[in-house]
Amino acid sequence: MARIVVLGSGFAGNTAALNLKKALGRKHEVIVVSPRKNFSYIPSWIWVGVGSMKPEKTQFDLTPVYKKFGIEFKNGAAEEIHPDSVDQYVVVKYADGKTERVKYDYLINATGPKLNFAATPGLGPDEGYSDSVCSLPHAVKTRDNFLKAVEKMKQGKRQKFVVGTGHGTATCQGAAFEYIHNLEFEIAKRGLRDMADITWISNEPMLGDFGVGGVVVRRNGNFISGKLFAESTFREKGIKWIDRAHVRNVKEGSLDYVNIEGKEGTLDFDFAMLIPPFAGIPISYIDKDGNDIKSQLCAPSGFMKVDADYTSGAKPFEEWKNSDWPKKYNNPLYKNIFAAGIAFAPPHPISKAFKAPDGTLIAPSPPRTGMASGIIGHTVALSIIDMIKNGAEEPTYSASMAEFGAICITSMGKSMIGGSAALLTMYPVIPNYDKYKFGRNLNYTFGDIGLAGHWVKYMLHYLFIWKMKGKFLWQYIPD
Numbered sequence: 050m051a052r053i054v055v056l057g058s059g060f061a062g063n064t065a066a067l068n069l070k071k072a073l074g075r076k077h078e079v080i081v082v083s084p085r086k087n088f089s090y091i092p093s094w095i096w097v098g099v100g101s102m103k104p105e106k107t108q109f110d111l112t113p114v115y116k117k118f119g120i121e122f123k124n125g126a127a128e129e130i131h132p133d134s135v136d137q138y139v140v141v142k143y144a145d146g147k148t149e150r151v152k153y154d155y156l157i158n159a160t161g162p163k164l165n166f167a168a169t170p171g172l173g174p175d176e177g178y179s180d181s182v183c184s185l186p187h188a189v190k191t192r193d194n195f196l197k198a199v200e201k202m203k204q205g206k207r208q209k210f211v212v213g214t215g216h217g218t219a220t221c222q223g224a225a226f227e228y229i230h231n232l233e234f235e236i237a238k239r240g241l242r243d244m245a246d247i248t249w250i251s252n253e254p255m256l257g258d259f260g261v262g263g264v265v266v267r268r269n270g271n272f273i274s275g276k277l278f279a280e281s282t283f284r285e286k287g288i289k290w291i292d293r294a295h296v297r298n299v300k301e302g303s304l305d306y307v308n309i310e311g312k313e314g315t316l317d318f319d320f321a322m323l324i325p326p327f328a329g330i331p332i333s334y335i336d337k338d339g340n341d342i343k344s345q346l347c348a349p350s351g352f353m354k355v356d357a358d359y360t361s362g363a364k365p366f367e368e369w370k371n372s373d374w375p376k377k378y379n380n381p382l383y384k385n386i387f388a389a390g391i392a393f394a395p396p397h398p399i400s401k402a403f404k405a406p407d408g409t410l411i412a413p414s415p416p417r418t419g420m421a422s423g424i425i426g427h428t429v430a431l432s433i434i435d436m437i438k439n440g441a442e443e444p445t446y447s448a449s450m451a452e453f454g455a456i457c458i459t460s461m462g463k464s465m466i467g468g469s470a471a472l473l474t475m476y477p478v479i480p481n482y483d484k485y486k487f488g489r490n491l492n493y494t495f496g497d498i499g500l501a502g503h504w505v506k507y508m509l510h511y512l513f514i515w516k517m518k519g520k521f522l523w524q525y526i527p528d
């Protein structure tokens with residue numbers, strides 16, 4: 050009997066766990082370790098943050114799902130991994146302070162990101178002055194602060210809103226872009242638009258970059274860039290923007306930034322929602338002599354190294370190759386340890402990285418979206434199944450972000466009648482300028498905007514929750 054331990058129950062971990070158990074049945078053990086017993090449909094937190102969706106609609110309890118599947122669930126946090134012991138194990142810490150050693154034959158690290166607010170002084174809702182939609186409690190607090198600002202506008206007090214990224218290396222520009230449009234939509238819906246100054250600030254080298262090096266689509270014979278698209282949505286709604294910027298610090302009611310050219314500035318705000326940079330979840334890696342071997346298994350960011358070419362990060366942008374990106378997501382030192390979803394260390398950014406004259410790095414980190422995380426979690430599960438059932442000595446399944454595409458649906462306002470969303474497909478996720486003029490295959494890279502996009506976005510919310518609950522025909526819903 051093999052024992053597979055999955056750390057994390059998000060898009061990557063839950064997808065891996067359900068597929069593993071379905072294929073391996075009772076003969077093998079699947080254990081999920083996670084400090085939260087809920088699955089969260091994170092993409093809808095942008096709606097929670099403006100009060101257009103109830104928080105409880107975005108999550109559900111995984112306990113009955115795991116019970117039905119026969120998956121053992123340990124409601125604690127992985128603190129240490131001991132990959133060198135005769136019995137390889139994870140130390141799990143529970144809320145009451147007790148710890149347990151959980152042995153594994155195969156381990157999947159799908160722990161997602163640590164929200165690294167500390168990287169920018171004053172950033173974040175807990176110890177700083179800005180809001181966030183990157184956890185459910187943060188999104189609820191953001192909603193409350195947004196609604197307070199709405200009340201002030203109703204009383205005739207003009208409000209300044211700032212939305213974007215809170216650090217030069219932050220990712221998730223797409224989520225911030227959705228949030229600013231939903232914020233504008235909610236303000237306009239209440240007839241208060243002329244009371245609000247709304248400003249976008251981001252580390253993208255140009256508007257519409259979204260951390261994926263931008264995108265070009267062909268429509269009606271014309272080539273349209275993500276830059277043109279993003280700019281036109283901001284112009285249409287009277288949203289000002291600052292791009293190519295690193296937020297140096299956030300204070301009560303203002304933030305300081307520097308841009309790629311070295312231009313410094315200060316933005317005043319009454320409300321600011323700024324996405325923090327991400328780091329790996331702090332887990333220790335200990336060898337059989339008790340030494341800390343984290344630097345051998347993880348990148349300096351704390352994300353786990355997999356089968357990527359990490360030497361490529363030192364090369365200039367022009368020399369980055371699609372083959373730098375991982376395919377099988379196994380750790381090079383321990384072939385029974387995998388990292389899936391946000392937990393794996395990317396070899397380098399996707400967008401071109403810049404430095405301000407003072408050396409400040411302004412380089413969006415690569416997004417690893419929910420769809421990519423699900424695909425990677427599923428791929429890793431298939432390799433482990435092959436290793437267990439068929440005795441494969443190496444992981445056999447691959448899914449490189451340089452070889453698969455993505456569908457991104459960007460909400461621009463939530464309403465079944467007056468809402469809209471931009472629907473964008475891109476193939477592949479990592480642009481390949483050697484093969485395609487604009488980096489991507491334009492037969493599979495297209496975009497459209499409208500009410501239908503909102504319906505699709507809304508439908509996906511329920512479809513994915515259905516799938517993540519492992520309900521009837523869940524396995525046929527694409528990752």
Ligand SMILES: Cc1cc2nc3c(=O)[nH]c(=O)nc-3n(C[C@H](O)[C@H](O)[C@H](O)COP(=O)(O)OP(=O)(O)OC[C@H]3O[C@@H](n4cnc5c(N)ncnc54)[C@H](O)[C@@H]3O)c2cc1C
Pocket residue numbers: 056057058059060061062082083084085091092093094095125126127128159160161162182183221224330332389390391392417418419420421422458
């Ligand atoms: C506001 C927002 C909007 C987004 N919108 C979209 C969108 O529209 N479309 C899209 O595709 N993507 C979107 N994303 C990105 C998407 O949410 C992520 O790509 C996805 O959640 C990554 O999945 P994951 O499984 O790697 O990590 P997560 O979903 O973060 O899951 C990590 C899991 O690990 C657990 N964990 C944490 N620490 C430990 C530990 N020590 N031990 C064990 N378990 C641990 C957590 O509890 C959690 O269960 C959005 C992200 C944000 C923040």
